[in-house]
Amino acid sequence: MKNEMTGAEAAVRMLQAHGVDTMFGLCGDTTLPFYDAMAKLDHGINHILTRDERHAGYMADAYARVTGKPGVCEGPSGGGATYILPGVVEANESSVPILAITTDVATTSRGKYPLTELDQVALFRPVTKWNASLDDAGRLPAMMRAAFRAMTTGRPGATHLALPFDTQKGFVDSGEVWADDRHQSFPSERAGPDMDAVKDAATLLAGAKSGIAICGGGPVISGAFDALKQLADMLDLPIATTVSGQGAIAETDPQALGVVGSNGGNPATRAVVDAADVILFIGCRAGSVTTERWRSPAKGKTIIHIDSDPMVIGANYQTDVAICADARLALEALVAELETRQVALQGGRGRAAAAWGSKLAEFNALAASTGTPIKPEAVIAALMAQLDDDAVVVADPGTPCPYFSAHYRWRRAGRNFITNRAHGALGYALAASMGAHVGRPDVKTVAVMGDGSFGFCCGEFETIVRHKMPITSIVFSNATFGWIKAGQDSGFGKRYYNVDFGRTDHAKVAEAFGVKAWTVRDPADLPKVLKQALAHDGPTLVDVISQPLHEAAAPVSEWVA
Numbered sequence: 001m002k003n004e005m006t007g008a009e010a011a012v013r014m015l016q017a018h019g020v021d022t023m024f025g026l027c028g029d030t031t032l033p034f035y036d037a038m039a040k041l042d043h044g045i046n047h048i049l050t051r052d053e054r055h056a057g058y059m060a061d062a063y064a065r066v067t068g069k070p071g072v073c074e075g076p077s078g079g080g081a082t083y084i085l086p087g088v089v090e091a092n093e094s095s096v097p098i099l100a101i102t103t104d105v106a107t108t109s110r111g112k113y114p115l116t117e118l119d120q121v122a123l124f125r126p127v128t129k130w131n132a133s134l135d136d137a138g139r140l141p142a143m144m145r146a147a148f149r150a151m152t153t154g155r156p157g158a159t160h161l162a163l164p165f166d167t168q169k170g171f172v173d174s175g176e177v178w179a180d181d182r183h184q185s186f187p188s189e190r191a192g193p194d195m196d197a198v199k200d201a202a203t204l205l206a207g208a209k210s211g212i213a214i215c216g217g218g219p220v221i222s223g224a225f226d227a228l229k230q231l232a233d234m235l236d237l238p239i240a241t242t243v244s245g246q247g248a249i250a251e252t253d254p255q256a257l258g259v260v261g262s263n264g265g266n267p268a269t270r271a272v273v274d275a276a277d278v279i280l281f282i283g284c285r286a287g288s289v290t291t292e293r294w295r296s297p298a299k300g301k302t303i304i305h306i307d308s309d310p311m312v313i314g315a316n317y318q319t320d321v322a323i324c325a326d327a328r329l330a331l332e333a334l335v336a337e338l339e340t341r342q343v344a345l346q347g348g349r350g351r352a353a354a355a356w357g358s359k360l361a362e363f364n365a366l367a368a369s370t371g372t373p374i375k376p377e378a379v380i381a382a383l384m385a386q387l388d389d390d391a392v393v394v395a396d397p398g399t400p401c402p403y404f405s406a407h408y409r410w411r412r413a414g415r416n417f418i419t420n421r422a423h424g425a426l427g428y429a430l431a432a433s434m435g436a437h438v439g440r441p442d443v444k445t446v447a448v449m450g451d452g453s454f455g456f457c458c459g460e461f462e463t464i465v466r467h468k469m470p471i472t473s474i475v476f477s478n479a480t481f482g483w484i485k486a487g488q489d490s491g492f493g494k495r496y497y498n499v500d501f502g503r504t505d506h507a508k509v510a511e512a513f514g515v516k517a518w519t520v521r522d523p524a525d526l527p528k529v530l531k532q533a534l535a536h537d538g539p540t541l542v543d544v545i546s547q548p549l550h551e552a553a554a555p556v557s558e559w560v561a
Contacts, residue, residue, distance in 0.1 A: 003173060003174050003175060004171045004172065004173060004174060005171070005172050005174050005177075006033065006037065006137075006168065006169055006170065006171065006172070007033075007134065007137035007140050007163065007167045007168045007169065007170045007171070007172055008033040008034045008036065008037035008163070008168040008169070009037040009040075009041060009172075010137070010140045010141060010172035010174075010176075010177055011034060011037070011101070011140060011144065011163060011168070012034075012037045012038055012041050012043050012045070013041070013043070013174075013177045014140065014141055014144040014145075014177060014179065015043070015045060015072060015144075016043045016044065016045060017177060017178060017179035018070075018144070018148050018179045018183065018184055019069065019179075019181075019184035019185075020045055020069075020070075020072050021044060021045060021046060022045065022046045022047075022048065022063060022072070022438055022439070023045055023046075023047050023048070023060070023072040023073065023074060024047075024048045024050055024055075024056040024057075024059040024060050024063075024071075024072070024073045024074075024435065025047065025048075025049070025050065025053070025056045025073055025074035025075055025101075026049065026050050026051070026052065026053050026056060026074075026075050026076070026080060027049070027076065028075065028076020028077065028078075028080050028103065029076060029077075029116075030076045030077040030103035030104055030105060030116065030164075030165050031074070031075075031076045031103040032165075033165065033168035033169050034074070034101075034103060034163065034168055037168075046438075048434075048438065048463070048467065049463070050431070050460065050463055051459040051460055051462060051463055052083060052457075052459060052460065053073070053075035053080045053081075053083035053084040053087075054083045054084060054085075054086050054087055054427075054431075055087075055427075055430075055431035055434075055457065055460050055463075056073040056074070056075060056084060056087065056431075057073045057084050057085075057086060057087015057088055057090075057091070057098065057100060058086075058087045058090070058420075058428050058431035058432045058435065059071070059073065059087075059431050059432065059434050059435030059438070060072055060073040060087065060091070060098040060099075060100075060435060061087055061090060061091040061094070061096050061098055061420075061432060061435065062394060062418055062431075062432035062433070062434075062435035062436040062439070063435035063436065063438055063439040064091070064096050064097055064098055064186075064435075064439075065096055065415055065418055065436070065439075066392065066415055066418075066435075066436045066439040066440045067439040067440070068185050068186060068223075069184060069185050069186070069439075070097040070098060070099055070148060070151055070152060070183075070184075070185075070186065071091070071096070071097070071098040071099070071435065072098065072099045072101070073087060073098060073099075073100050073101070074100070074101040074102065074103075075100075075101075075102050075103075076102065076103050076116070077102065077103055077104045077105055077116040077117075077118060077120070078115070078116025078117075078118055079116070080102060080103075081102045081104075081118055081120050081123060081124075081162075082118075082123070084100050084102065085123070085124070085127065086423070086425050087100070088100050088124065088127055088128060088158045088160060089127045089158075089422070089423055090420045090422050090423050090425065090428070091157070091158040092127055092128055092129060092157045092158035092422075093422030093423060094217065094244065094420070094421065094422045095155050095156045095157060095217060095218070095221055096156060096157075096158070096221075097151035097152050097156040097157060097158065097159070097186050098151070098158050098159070099147055099148070099151060099158075099159050099160075099161065100124070100128075100158065100159070100160045100161075101160075101161050101162075101163060102120055102160065102161075102162050102163070103162070103163045103164070103165065103168065104118075104120055104133065104162045104163065104164040104165065105117050105164065105165060106164055106165040106166040107135055107164045107166055107167065108166060120133060120160070120162040121133050121162065124160040127158070128157070128158050128159055128160045129150050129151060129155075129157030129158060129159055130146060130147055130150035130151065130157075130159040130160075131159065131160045131161075132146075132147075132160075132161055132162070133161075133162040133164065134161060134162065134163050134164065134167045135164065135167060136167065136170075137167040137168075137169075137170025137171060137172050138170070138171070138172055138173065138176075140167075140172055141172065141176040141177050141178070142176070143161060144161065144179075145179060145180060145183075147159040147161055148179070148180070148183040148184075149180065149183050151186070152182075152183045152185065152186040152187065152188040152189075153183070153186075153187070153188055153189045154187075154189075154191070154308060154309070155308045155309040156186045156187055156221065186221070187221060187222055187308070187326060190222070190325075190326035190328070190329055191308060191324070191325050191326055191329070192325055192326070192329045192330075192333070193306075193323045193324075193325035193329060193330040193333050193334075194323065194324075194325075195333065195337075197321055197322060197323045198323060198330070198333045198334055198337050199337055200320075200321045201280075201304045201321045201323060201334055202334060202337040202338050202341060204278050204302060204304060204320065204321060205235060205237075205278060205280065205304070205334075205338065205343070206235075206338060206341045206342065206343040206344065207344060208277055208278035208302075208344060208346060209277055209344065209346075210275055210276050210277050210278075210346060210347065210351075211235065211237055211276060211277065211278035211279070211280065211346045212237065212238050212239075212240060212257070212272060212273060212276040212278070212279060212280070212346075213228075213231070213232070213237055213238070213239050213240065213280040213281075213282055214240045214241070214242070214245075214260060214273070214279065214280070214281050214282070214284055214286075214290065215228065215239060215240070215241045215242070215245040215248040215249070215282045215283060215284060216241075216242045216244055216245045216281070216282065216283045216284030216285060216290070217242070217244035217245055217283060217284075218245075218282060218283010218284065218306070218307060218308065218327040219245065219248040219282050219283050219327045219328070219331070220244075220245060220246075220247045220248050220283075220414075220415055221283065221327075222283065222308075222326050222327040222328040222329075223328055224248070224282075224283075224327045224328035224331050225248065225249070225413040225414065227328055227331035227332045227334075227335055228248055228249055228282070228331055229249060229253070229413070230331075230335045231331055231334065231335050231338070232249065232253070232255040232348060233255070234335065234338055234339070234343065235338070235343055235344075235345060235346050235348070236255065236345040236346050236347060236348045236349060237255060237280075237346045237348045238255050238256075238257045238272060238346065238347075238348035238351050238352050239253070239255050239256055239257060239348070239352075240257040240258065240259070240260040240269065240272070240273065241257075241258070241259055241260070242259065242260070242261060242284055242289070242290045242421075243259055243261075243263055243264055243289070243401065243405045243419060243421050244419075244421045245283070245284065246259065246405065246410060246417045247410060247413055247414050247415050247416055247417060248282075248413065249413055250410060250411055250412050250413050251409045251410045251411070252409060252410075252411050254348070254349040254352065254353070255348035255349060255352055256352055257269055257272055257348075257351070257352045257355055257356075258352075258355070258356065258359070258406070258409075259405045259406060260272075260273055260290065260296075261289045261290040261291065261292055261296075261557075262288075262289050262292045262293070262556060262557040262558055263289050263401065263402050263405060263555075263556055264401075264402050264405030264406040264555055265292075265406070265555070265557065266355075266358070266359050266362075266406065266555055266557075267358075268354065268355040268357075268358035268359060269355050269359070270292070270296050270557075271355075272351050272352075272355055273296050273297050274296055274297065274298065276297065276301065277301070277302060278301070278302045278303075278304065279297050279301050279302065279303050279304070279317075280304045280305075280306070281303065281304070281305045281306065281307070281317075282306045282307075282327055282330075282331070283306065283307055283308070283327045284307070285307075285312050285315070285316075286305075286312075286315070286316045286317055287316070289421070291316070292557055294316055294317075297317075299317065299318070301317070302320050303317045303318065303319045303320050303321075304319070304320060304321045304323070305317070305319045305321070305322055305323070306323045306325065306327055306330045306331070307323075307324065307327075308324070308325065308326055308327070309324075310322075310324045359406065359407075362553070363377055363380075363381075363406075363407050364381075366378075366553060367380065367381035368381075369523065370523055370524065371523075372521060372522065372523070372545070373478065373521075373545050373546050373547045373548075374520065374521070374522075374523045374526065374544055374545060374546045374547065375523070375546070375547050375552065376399065376400075376403045376476060376546055376547065376552060376554075377403065377407060377553075378523045378526055379403075379474065379476070379526065379544055379546070380403050380404065380407045380408050381407075382526050382527045382530050383408070383446070383474075383530065384408055384409065385527070386527070386530055386531055386534055387444060387446065387534070388443070388444060389411045389412045389416075390412070390416065390443045390444075391416065391443055391444040391445070391446060392415075392416055392417075392418065392433075392436045392437075392440060392443055392444070392445045392446070393408065393416065393417050393418070393445075393446045393448060394417075394418045394419065394428075394429045394432045394433040394436055394445070394446070394447050394448070395417070395418070395419045395429055395448045395449075396419070396420075396426060396427070396428055396429040396448065396449040396450060396453040397419060397420055397421065397424035397425070397426070397428070397483075398426060398449075398450040398452060398453060398481070398482055398483045398549075399450040399476040399478070399482045399483070399546070399549055400419075400429070400448040400449065400450065400474075400476060401419050401421075402554050402555050402556050403554070403555070404417065404419070404448065405419075405555070406555035407555070418432055418436060420432070426449075426450075426452055426453040426456050427449075427453050427455075427456025427457040428453070428457075429447045429448055429449045429453060429457075430447045430449060430453075430454075430457040430458075430460050430461075430464075430473060431457060431460055432447070433445050433446070433447035433471050433473075434460065434463065434464060434467075434469060434471065437469050437470075437471055438469075444470075444472070444534060445469075445470075445471050445472075446471070446472045446473075446474065446534075447471055447472070447473045447474070448473075448474045448476075449473065449474070449475055449476070450475070450476045450477075450478070450481075450482060451475055451476065451477045451478065451479060451503075451504060451506065452480075452481045452482070452501075454475050454504070454506055454509075455504070458509055458510075458513075461509075461510055461513035461514075461515055461539070461541075462513050464513075464515070464539045465513050465514040465515060465538075465539055468538060468539075469539055470536070470537055470538055470539060470540075471539055471540075472530075472533045472534055472536075472539075472540045472541070472542070473510070473515075473539075473540070473541040473542070474530075474541075474542050474544060475506045475541065475542070475543045475544060476544055476546040477503065477504075477506060477543050477544060477545050477546060478545075478546050478547065478548040478549075479500060479501055479502065479503040479548075480499050480500045480501065480548050480550075481499045481500075481501075482548050482549035482550065483549060484499050485499040485500070485548065485549065485550045486548075486549040486550040486554065486556070486559050487558075487559070488550070489550035489559070490550075490558065490559040490560075491558070505519070505543070506519075506541065506543040507519045507541060507543045510541040510543075514539075515538075515539045515540060515541050516533075516536055516538060516539070516540045516541075517540065517541040517542070517543065518532070518533060518540075518541070518542050518543065519542075519543040519545070520542060520543070520544050520545065521545045526544070529542055530542060
């Protein structure tokens, strides 16, 4: 009929109505109606075929982080639904909105043991903010609107919608196909702060002697950069970040302390936190890594906590003032209130400068080392010297993460560093760099991984080559699962068990996919090779024969004697 379309066609039109211009996914039998609708309709959506559903999820995650728009990924039933889960889990726990669309067996086949039957709603329930199966085609537009509303409002997160085969072929009233423009970006429908709580927070900060702000990912997600900078200047307040919060303030800013906690912090930054009398957590869960297992800051400090999720506030520290609101709106209100008050300056410039001085003295000596295997610090220094300020670096959570968190000094506020800190799955960086490149194609994107991670993800080099993405990949090659070996070294009597593997010639593997690649063994060659790789107009890889973590001076407090 003239006013009807199929469920699959309605799904495409609803994505189009929500401003979706890119999606990532992998085909399957149950996806045939949806792919046929994508083929037939004029929709303007760039569908990037991936080699693995897991990486489709990671691509959608990073795309959302750099664009401020929800990411969309898709995959088929059965194995496709299980493979896409890691990307959904990471995005949801990182407050990043992605919509995972999985197709499914027909509703009429349920319970008859069809191939790939799986209770997808039960599977996704614990790891999503919103989750449903479309068992009535006519409900698709309303359910799609609900998914976008859920993932962009409040604390952003991941959503999932299953499309059974028969409901993809069912009929939808075309008059129901419309979208709310507010949910095309995030965070939408921001919650403002309670002004009494803002006044209480201002009183504590104005009277503090050595306050500090610790920013998680919330200020980056909310775009609170200007308001945070105003607060730092007004109070001369030192601004620390978690790994996820990097980019909340430029790390070359006079008040920027850098990363604190067990992954990227050091004794000098810990000392600043320990000496503080008032702690302002902003969009930060105060979890185990940030607080070194809730030892820094110590319990009993005066705590102000700003977060969009009321369940986060007070979960780990007794909180004196709770502000449940969007980070930008809360900080703008706090700045406005403090402008009416006399405030005590917090000495942030001096405290931050002293901490950076201590950290840089150790870093510079290691970065200049001519020893082999190459020290990770040398890679960080070479990249800092060559990358533009707007470059995007995506790091896997193993060897790269602590070094970039501690030592790569980001010269501008904004989302320029991405790492999967929620669940820390290996193999994230390559796919996420692809999503970041698609979302922000005019800047240089670099993926940094260990060789353990390389084994998880190298199939996607075919995707990079097929789409001619000029991403530079850097592999720390040390033939071990380094994080675990370092833990065995420091806490289990150096009893190394099942963590070492054979060395792979990563450059040759990359070249087999069509990537231009180099292997570097001598640190003297590193700047020259990186310059060539970064300047090349296609995908490149640099395989760095590097020092393993258990032998290195990694900025991870639990490994320090």
